[in-house]
Amino acid sequence: MDLTLIIVWITTFIGFLIYRKIKGIYDDLESMGIPYEGALKGWMTMLKIFSSKEHFMNSITDQYNRFKGQQIIPSFSLTKRSFLIRDPALVKQITTKDFDTFMNHDKNLNPDMDKLSGRMLFTLFDDEWRNMRNILSPIFTSSKMKMMFGILADCTNDFTEHFEEKAKETGSMIMNCKESFSRFTVDGICSAVLGFKGDCIKNEDSELFKFTMNLQKVDFWMFLKIIVFMVAHKLYVIFKLQLTRKDVYDFFYNAIVKVMKEREQNGIFRPDVIQLLMQAKKGQLKMQDKENEVNEDELSNFSANIEYDVKAKNTKMTNWTDEHYMAQGMIFFLAGFDTTNILLQITTYSLAKNKDVQQKLIDEVDDVVVALDGSQVTYEALHKMKYLDMVISEALRYWPPAGEITRECSKDYNLKLDNGKTIKLKESDNILIPTYAIHHDPKYYEDPEKFDPERFSDERKGSIVDGAYVPFGSGPRVCIGSRFALMEAKLLLFNILRKFTFEVCDKTPEKLELAPSLTNFELKSPIVVALKLRN
Numbered sequence: 001m002d003l004t005l006i007i008v009w010i011t012t013f014i015g016f017l018i019y020r021k022i023k024g025i026y027d028d029l030e031s032m033g034i035p036y037e038g039a040l041k042g043w044m045t046m047l048k049i050f051s052s053k054e055h056f057m058n059s060i061t062d063q064y065n066r067f068k069g070q071q072i073i074p075s076f077s078l079t080k081r082s083f084l085i086r087d088p089a090l091v092k093q094i095t096t097k098d099f100d101t102f103m104n105h106d107k108n109l110n111p112d113m114d115k116l117s118g119r120m121l122f123t124l125f126d127d128e129w130r131n132m133r134n135i136l137s138p139i140f141t142s143s144k145m146k147m148m149f150g151i152l153a154d155c156t157n158d159f160t161e162h163f164e165e166k167a168k169e170t171g172s173m174i175m176n177c178k179e180s181f182s183r184f185t186v187d188g189i190c191s192a193v194l195g196f197k198g199d200c201i202k203n204e205d206s207e208l209f210k211f212t213m214n215l216q217k218v219d220f221w222m223f224l225k226i227i228v229f230m231v232a233h234k235l236y237v238i239f240k241l242q243l244t245r246k247d248v249y250d251f252f253y254n255a256i257v258k259v260m261k262e263r264e265q266n267g268i269f270r271p272d273v274i275q276l277l278m279q280a281k282k283g284q285l286k287m288q289d290k291e292n293e294v295n296e297d298e299l300s301n302f303s304a305n306i307e308y309d310v311k312a313k314n315t316k317m318t319n320w321t322d323e324h325y326m327a328q329g330m331i332f333f334l335a336g337f338d339t340t341n342i343l344l345q346i347t348t349y350s351l352a353k354n355k356d357v358q359q360k361l362i363d364e365v366d367d368v369v370v371a372l373d374g375s376q377v378t379y380e381a382l383h384k385m386k387y388l389d390m391v392i393s394e395a396l397r398y399w400p401p402a403g404e405i406t407r408e409c410s411k412d413y414n415l416k417l418d419n420g421k422t423i424k425l426k427e428s429d430n431i432l433i434p435t436y437a438i439h440h441d442p443k444y445y446e447d448p449e450k451f452d453p454e455r456f457s458d459e460r461k462g463s464i465v466d467g468a469y470v471p472f473g474s475g476p477r478v479c480i481g482s483r484f485a486l487m488e489a490k491l492l493l494f495n496i497l498r499k500f501t502f503e504v505c506d507k508t509p510e511k512l513e514l515a516p517s518l519t520n521f522e523l524k525s526p527i528v529v530a531l532k533l534r535n
């Protein structure tokens, strides 16, 4: 038999096994009265995503839109049952009211699979997650944000100085937003989290920047590793495979464990996350010092998370290792630079396209500049800017950088629907909350394709349906870094708009379309705008 025929036979056989597996996992759905399009449709969708024919988020949004009137529908997955939520009330029920049953993200990614990604706050589960969340929460309070404000302000100054220099001859310059904001957010995260100056903005050949961009690339081997992880993750344990590359492991070892030791030995203090992690390691970091906190009620920070009290039943169970602390540095780095970068890209694009919105924001910036009488903007002044907060909140609705939220069901659970039917969810079923699709559903947002910050005005924000606005997730597992992200994005926009306006140029895309890619946010045409110096 020739080799091609053998390959065709093997592929068909594997395809058949996967088809049987997917078909089997949803067998009981029809008896529960849930509309199900069949295993083949799900399999074809997965194929389109993995062969880079369609972006994951587009497939989810398409599925969401096809099932109007349903509260929950089966989603596509290779090995587990997966459900897509179509109803904000269920979003709240799953993420908040019945949090104990839906506390975890996918449990497949655990320390046995990968030394670092299995130990990140995002992947820890049950009491280990509760304990780590308690340790890390004090890092993101408003008093700690104020402490890091100056570090981020230096990065924003680097950004504006660099572009002022470039634009000074002709009065304007063309900016590729993804590249420029990536350089800024990598600098911001390095300075405020890892404690060293990245210098990616000013140094165009920065090795650190190349390394960071490389982190996101899905080459053939990475692709294969992801497929093996999704279809047969136990092979990772048997063959001692690791998802994290060795160079990435070494980077975080040097940036966190080595730096902590050096600071300890030399008595160095720097107001950054590493310092707070060192305090946390010694059990010295507490939520207590209320008098140093900023009064949140006086600030405009609509999207910022509320931190829940997440006490673990067993508080002494984990021996935290160096790798646990490296893993937290890694998740802050990974979760922090790309998401904030997307937020900045979307805001910039929307301001360039909506000149009236941009003008209103510039007027607010100018008022603050006058009030500050030449000094640098403060944490309080920035967070009292109502219109800036409305613009950022709308950008997070318009294009939520994380795209979707996931949960895993930890025990059998009867989900009662409005039509009187009950869905029996099983232990380890996946739940998918399609943030983008909900944010663009005309049922919850009038004229959803319009960029309209007024949705978040004092008069109108109260009418947003609970559970229909979740850019940072929802419930006790909500994004821990939302305050940091909002502060970073607001600070940069403030400083840019002091000096520049964003203008549409011939390279600015007419509309934003996702490219078929496995990465989170890859557009068919990148966002490019002109930065024009103000008079």
Ligand code: HEM
Binding pocket: 121, 122, 123, 133, 331, 332, 333, 335, 336, 337, 339, 340, 343, 400, 401, 402, 404, 405, 406, 471, 472, 473, 474, 475, 476, 477, 478, 479, 480, 481, 482, 484, 485
């Ligand atoms: C615009 C920027 C950001 C967006 C839109 C965003 C969004 C999200 C979302 C949707 C989740 C999942 C929440 C859930 O499951 O309910 C999440 C989790 C998380 N984010 Fe962010 N994020 C941003 C910036 C940041 C930053 C700057 C950091 C850290 C410095 C960070 C650290 C984390 C961590 C550690 C988790 C896991 C939390 C847990 O499992 O307890 N994020 N983020």
